[in-house]
Amino acid sequence: MLRQLWQRGRGDRTGARCASWAIRRLTTAAEGTMRSVSAHEEAFSSRAGSAGGELRRKMCTAAAIPQNARQLWTAGCACGGSSSRAAVSGGSDMGRNRQQQPRALLHSESAAAAAAVEEAKELVGIKVDGVEYRVPKGMTLLQACRDLGIYIPAVCYHPALKPVGTCRLCLVDTGGWRMEPACTKEVAEGLTVRTHTDEVFDTVKGNLALMRLKHPNACSTCSVNSRCEFQDLLLRYGVEDPPMLEKQKRVDHHVEEAGIAHEKDESSPALSMDFDKCILCLRCVRACNELQGMNILGATARGDHETVAPLYGLPLGETSCLSCGQCAAVCPVGSITEKSHVRQVEELLQMREAESLPPRTEKDWDQEMPKTRLLWGPRQMVSASQEVRASSSSSSSSGGGGGRGYATTSSSRSSSSSAGSEAAAAAEATAAAAVAPRTGKRPVMVAQTAPAVRVTIAEAFGMEPGSISTGHMVAALRKLGFDYVFDTNFSADLTIMEEATELLGRVKSGGPFPMFTSCCPGWINMVEKTYPELIPNLSSCKSPQQMLGAVVKSHFAASVGRHPSEVKFVSVMPCVAKKDEAARKEMHNEDLGGPDVDYVLTTRELASLIERARPRINFASLKEAEFDSPLGQSSGAALLFGVTGGVMEAALRTAVAVTAPADAPPMPKLDFTEVRGLDGVKEANIDVNGTELKVAIAHGGVHLRSLVEDILAGKRTYHFVEMMACRGGCIGGAGNPKDSVDEKLLQHRAQAIYKGDEASAIRMSHENKEIAQLYEQFFGEPNSHKAHKLLHTHYTPRKVHKSGEIDRFSEYSPEGPSELCKF
Structure with a gap:
């Protein structure tokens, strides 16, 4: 027809x-x-x-x-x-x-x-609640109804996971002898469905009431209160507390005594588990298996005692868990959450003392920010350990402690001073700037925000996916009480300078190949716990989060006249594993007296902080603000760190540019589209001024493992490989606002990243003038001794056995990792 x-x-x-x-x-x-x-x-x-x-x-x-x-x-x-x-x-x-x-x-x-x-x-005709529709063939009934705006409840369903139909809340009447789950029912020509009959409503309500029997009355103190799918369903269907019945516990005490499962688990540095809140949707189990390929979680015990527990009944911290947090990202309740730092950060922001740094008011920022772009002042080159030794021997604090900008030595010198006296004055000012710690004073509160956060945080306030809200985000952080707000994009450019130099060095010396990126802490955990033979192939560069932490605790702290311990550095990240990374012993600098990063907030946690400040802070109506400088300027290449393939593309831009002959024309292209896209594994051959680089990109734990197995088996050979544990990279990080409805969410976020890159005035990391200034005045050159001390790290094998023991080797030299890929 x-x-x-x-x-x-x-x-x-x-x-x-x-x-x-x-x-x-x-x-x-x-x-x-x-x-x-x-x-x-x-x-x-x-x-x-x-x-x-x-x-x-x-x-x-x-x-x-x-x-x-x-x-x-x-x-x-x-x-x-x-x-x-x-x-x-x-x-x-x-x-x-x-x-x-x-x-x-x-x-x-x-x-x-x-x-x-x-x-x-490809269309088939179905009738839902008496109305005829034509929908694409091959869809499940639940997907079709949600696309048509027809509500069907479900808690075991998630668009990123295979449907299993375990919760029995999506039951619909298909005219047969029994109701069927819509999440596993495929649409077919002539299918007739009723979704809102009295029988369907009563059945769903009854199933919810059964789930409610083993769910605690802890909504008012739960971290996901008002953002809980189960709570929404109970209100929608009018399910009340069971009368005259004692609340049953999800994790039976006999099961816990036998060591099969534990009600609470705080052993992970990144995740908190409270299985008493579990409703057995098993999303977490399937995410760990289907998305990450790790199989850390599983259902244990039987019948009424069934619960979820880590592998072998071990505490989560003693397993091969990546700390990626994908289990928390898909959890519909508060059973698995990121380990919150909200309360600690909030308490620090609320500290007010007369001699401390006064918080900036909105009026201060409106009047001062356009004209007080902070600049690096001339400083003598000293190591971090020298600065701390100077601070410990100093008996008085400098006058720069209460200022809002970097303390520059030139401001206190006479214009008639000679060059020699100026150098001496600079040395004295540098020593005085690193003051001894002062107890009882409010610390300098510094925040940094990752590339993906500016793209995802708007979703927490009802904006469309892919909305870029950089200015609102910075303004909100200042209103919360942060004294300085820096951009992690700056340290992403710094990372490229270090990592590209390291890659070119390996190409010149012949390996070891492939060189793997080291930005993703979930990937680092996978290597240390599952593939320790790959440790020599990892880049030694810290992640951008930790690089900026090291710069803030050393160079910045001395510039504002504070001891590193008086500077509290808070990261806002889309990644749960960043909490694990910040807690690593390798990220604690003895010379600086503490960790590079003190606290890590996920994007969701920052949104929670902003919501608590209502009505003082209305995110959507805030006047846009800019990052502080000089740790705020960045390139479009740095923004690409937020999406899979972005680290690779940023590194290739700089590698091609810096190796080009002096008389070579400008780069013919800046967009390396070969490494873009959301395919699980991508590979390409890139011509770097006559040298062919074989590169690969993988994202999502299951794809990471597949690629690694092929490399170890000799099936694939590469020079450079980018690895990200979460689907889509940081835009799919587990710390972003949860959204279990929009299946094209990653595409929207990725397009926002690419648009931001195209709109950037600077699109290559090495063209960032503030980065060049930092090398000139502090680090010297990429991969210098000081850069290695502050910006690079090392890794430790942590092989997990069934007994729960973790092998830790102070020296580990596996045979053959440098021979993985020969060229």
């Missing part, structure tokens, strides 16, 4: 009538009603005039019309006149593709007709 109608439309009807027919059929399916069909036909039958073109653009981009409807309508318009094509080009995804490839799409009308017919064959 479709082919006959199409042929008839080609023969004696206009292309606009064909378009009218296609849009009428599929708009009816999407909206479930025949309303506005006549208006659509009238609008589309007229191919002339701007009004008709405008209405076509609006209808093509309307959210109510599914993608296949847009494609059918576009194919129909291809047979019409130029105004139809112009209308499509102005407002639809297909129109944009048509502009990019006009010949491929417009050369043959018959090709467009065949595509329309083929698309229509």
